[in-house]
Amino acid sequence: MARWDxxxxxxxxxxxxxxxxxxxxxxxxxxxxxxxxxxxxxxLGTRLLLRTTRSLALTDEGQQFYRRSKLAIDTFEKAEEDxxxxxxxxxxxxxxxxxxVFQERFLVPILANFTKQYPRLNVQLDFTDKxxxxxxxxxxxxxxxxxxxxxxxxxxKLADNFNYLVASPDYLATYGEPESLDELPQHNCLVGxxxxxxxxxxxxxxxxxxxxxxxxxxxxxLLSAARCGLGIASLPFFxxxxxxxxxxxKQVLPQWxxxxxxxxxxxxxxxxxxxxxxxxxxxxxxxxxxIVL
Numbered sequence: 001m002a003r004w005d006x007x008x009x010x011x012x013x014x015x016x017x018x019x020x021x022x023x024x025x026x027x028x029x030x031x032x033x034x035x036x037x038x039x040x041x042x043x044l045g046t047r048l049l050l051r052t053t054r055s056l057a058l059t060d061e062g063q064q065f066y067r068r069s070k071l072a073i074d075t076f077e078k079a080e081e082d083x084x085x086x087x088x089x090x091x092x093x094x095x096x097x098x099x100x101v102f103q104e105r106f107l108v109p110i111l112a113n114f115t116k117q118y119p120r121l122n123v124q125l126d127f128t129d130k131x132x133x134x135x136x137x138x139x140x141x142x143x144x145x146x147x148x149x150x151x152x153x154x155x156x157k158l159a160d161n162f163n164y165l166v167a168s169p170d171y172l173a174t175y176g177e178p179e180s181l182d183e184l185p186q187h188n189c190l191v192g193x194x195x196x197x198x199x200x201x202x203x204x205x206x207x208x209x210x211x212x213x214x215x216x217x218x219x220x221x222l223l224s225a226a227r228c229g230l231g232i233a234s235l236p237f238f239x240x241x242x243x244x245x246x247x248x249x250k251q252v253l254p255q256w257x258x259x260x261x262x263x264x265x266x267x268x269x270x271x272x273x274x275x276x277x278x279x280x281x282x283x284x285x286x287x288x289x290x291i292v293l
Contacts, residue, residue: 006040007069009033010048014066017056090276091120097132098125099144106238107143110287114280121276129193129217134268140277141267143284145236153266156281158288163234163258165199166249170229178232178252181206188212188231192222197234199256206256210234234258 012022013033023030041048048062058066098107108125115123126132131144134153145161167177167187178184181199189210197208212231216222219239226233227243232252243249265284267277 006036006043008073009036010040011066011069011073013037013049013056014058014062019051019056089120090118090274090279092276093122093124093140094276094280095124095139096126096280097128097134097137097139097142099128099131099142106288107284110284111280113287114283117283118276118279129219131266134266140274141265141280143263143265145263146261148264148266152269154269155264155266158263158265158285160260161236161238161263162260163197164237164240164244164254165232165234165252165256166226166240166244167232167252168227168229169247169250171226171231172250172252174229177250181208181253181256184208184232185211188214190222190225190231190233191215192219192234193217194234198259199253200259201255205259 009022009026009028012025013019016022016025019030019033023033026033037049044061044065046061047059048065050057050059096111111123111125115121126139131149132139132142134140134142143158148155175187178187189212191210191212191214195210197210199206199208214222214225214230216225219235222233223235223239223243225231226235226240227248237257240249240251244251265281267273267281
């Protein structure tokens with residue numbers, strides 16, 4: 001017999017001051033309620049209720065047991081209520097990792113607006129240029145682009161990324177603008193994690209081995225160097241769109257772009273995906289669909 005059998009019925013009888021009214025509230029027969037409470041008393045080895053045909057009273061043991069049982073039931077119901085609320089209103093900690101320069105243009109505003117919608121959520125946002133170990137480092141999810149290195153994670157494609165060749169107007173005014181891929185070796189190329197550039201014009205793909213006096217595994221550092229007029233960089237188009245529109249950068253050889261690389265959202269495999277993660281993924285996909293990628 002379950003240890004909870006009869007406890008909830010006992011509390012209902014006390015609060016309704018009647019077996020009959022408690023049975024109605026529980027959608028049970030009066031005899032069922034009476035049997036459950038009798039079995040509870042037998043299991044506890046003490047009388048909880050003093051019953052006559054006209055009155056109902058608690059024994060001293062019954063009063064003590066009622067107080068504790070009521071507290072336990074209220075605690076359990078509050079836990080159920082909180083869980084139900086959390087299904088619609090996520091709370092707790094959401095630890096997010098973002099790789100590359102994708103975050104600067106799009107993801108930070110999206111995540112900030114998501115947090116505004118769910119103020120009980122505590123967000124920790126970390127930036128890296130390499131894919132982290134999500135499980136070891138305790139991340140709920142990660143957004144990255146390029147080749148996936150960990151097959152134990154769940155990965156969902158968000159969009160395709162194209163890299164643009166870009167340089168500042170000052171650099172191009174000083175050193176000239178290349179008119180073909182053959183002229184790239186004559187320029188200072190800013191090299192990042194991708195030490196080879198694979199460029200396509202839609203008909204053919206060409207491998208370029210860029211060379212220059214600036215190398216960094218940090219996408220933001222490459223972008224800053226390009227803005228400063230240090231050379232030509234290959235950067236995700238979504239990270240340079242604003243600079244191009246404002247004239248801070250200019251696309252070089254616009255007919256040649258890096259072949260598309262998928263942008264992924266990754267999270268550890270779980271039987272039940274936490275609501276905070278599921279809602280953020282849905283929100284992120286919805287917001288990215290508004291942007292032409």
